[in-house]
Amino acid sequence: MPETLNELKRLQRSQFGQPEPRHGLRLLFWFANELIEFISNQMFATVHPNTAVFGFHPFHNRPDHDGDILLPETENSDYYVVGNLKNTNAYQFPDYVTEKYTGLQDDSNTDRIIVDMDGCNVYRVYVTRHLGRSNFSHSETYRISQGLISVIKKMEDLEDFLSKIDPSYRLHSLEMDLPRLPPVNHMCQPKHCTASLSGNRDTSIQPSLTQSGNMYQPKESPVSQSGDRDPPKDSFLAH
Known part of the structure; x- marks a missing residue:
């Protein structure tokens, strides 16, 4: 686990995303914000991963050569991975996010974010x-709590975030431009989502999506009082 x-x-x-040219911290700041x-x-999520926007694609959580899977098995949700430059x-x-990428066989493209999702409902976030070609480091895989995502989201800017991780860090001639979001038909609409205001999990309700045209609107998604989803109990999706 x-x-x-x-x-x-x-x-x-x-030490996730450290030192540069690893891009994991920049990727995490982009993801949270x-x-x-x-x-x-x-x-x-503000985009639906099925559209492959930003390079999102399914992560199948297959056993490695030792027979071990990287992440906990899930039942009613899927894993998606992003970050391959x-x-x-x-x-x-x-x-x-991309400015440190060299295009060489080095550490500038080694970090990934894996998201446990059902539609645009996000349950868990992992970094690895x-x-x-296809393996991930078990010892360098971490879950990022919902609370930490919220902290990163509230930070003033990328320099503020990076300097708190590495106090000696200074941005040099970096101009942060806005991310190029996909066309509207790729986007989830969380403003239309509903969630339990009491924070109590209702196990009779499974997270799902309605689809109107190409617009995705997540339905009610149960959460626990801590804001984290209860641990899955059964098996992961087949792949």
Whole structure:
């Protein structure tokens, strides 16, 4: 079970995305600020990963050569991974995510974010390090708590975030441009979502989507009082 990082100091100690040219911290800042919205203490994505926007694609959580899976099994949701700067849709990232990418076989494209989702309902967020062609480092995989996502989202800017992870960090001639969001037919609409205002989980309600044309509108998604989804009990999707 991956360790949960719930504060900036623990993210700092994890060494995720460090040192540059690793892009994981920039990727995480982008994800928290541009891809996540909070409604009634529940996380929702502003884009639907099925569209492959920003290079999102399914993560199948297959066993590695030792027979171990990277993440907990899920039942009613899917995993999606993002962060590969070689992907044909990586051009949609803002420049501050991609500017350290060298295109070489080095650490500038090693970090990924994996999201446990049902439609645009976001249940869990993980960060990890990609190794080789298809493997991920178990020892460098962490869950990012909903609370830490909220903290990052409230930070003043990227420089503020990076300097708190590495106090010696200084941005040099960096102009943060807005991310190029996809056309509207790729986007979830969390403003139309509803969630339990009491924060109590109703196990009789399963998170789902309604689809009107190409617009995705997540329905009611149960959450626990802590804001985190209850641990899954059964098996993961087939792949």
